Amino acid sequence: MAETSAGILLYRRQPGLEVFLGHMGGPFWRGKDASAWSIPKGTFTDETPLAAALREFAEEVGRPAPDVEYRELGAFRYSSGKVVHVFAGESDFDPDDVRSNLFEIEWPPRSGRRQSFPELDAAAWFTPDEALDRLVKGQRPALAALERLLAG
Numbered sequence: 001m002a003e004t005s006a007g008i009l010l011y012r013r014q015p016g017l018e019v020f021l022g023h024m025g026g027p028f029w030r031g032k033d034a035s036a037w038s039i040p041k042g043t044f045t046d047e048t049p050l051a052a053a054l055r056e057f058a059e060e061v062g063r064p065a066p067d068v069e070y071r072e073l074g075a076f077r078y079s080s081g082k083v084v085h086v087f088a089g090e091s092d093f094d095p096d097d098v099r100s101n102l103f104e105i106e107w108p109p110r111s112g113r114r115q116s117f118p119e120l121d122a123a124a125w126f127t128p129d130e131a132l133d134r135l136v137k138g139q140r141p142a143l144a145a146l147e148r149l150l151a152g
Helices: 049-061 128-134 137-152
Strands: 005-015 016-024 041-043 071-077 082-092 100-106 114-118 121-126
Touching: 005 049, 005 137, 016 128, 016 137, 041 049, 049 071, 049 082, 049 121, 071 137, 082 100, 114 121, 121 128, 128 137
Parallel strands: 005 082
Antiparallel strands: 005 016, 005 041, 016 121, 071 082, 100 114
């Protein structure tokens, strides 16, 4: 069975549309920009997709998701088969106070040493054009869905 995850895509109009993304943490993503940013999201099994998205946002960003109305953009399948459910909400969330939870891996590989890294090491607002290059490929359709939703 394919891995299932859920995430929150915040947006604001300043005056043009901007979306909130997090830069993936850890040594693999260090120094990368293109396709290295993500909608705050994570896996779930026994929750509703929205409950999982809200929980994962809080874990990855270190603060609860804004208390706004969330609208489902859809479920998007990566080429790997993974599915991500994405919910959009309008908010002027401050990216400067991101305190992501940590994950642990063996680093450097085959060294026997374990190190901790933040799930997200940065967060920022981007225009849709800027976000398109930065988002991991499997999440790019969610950006298009948001633009369709806001266009009516």
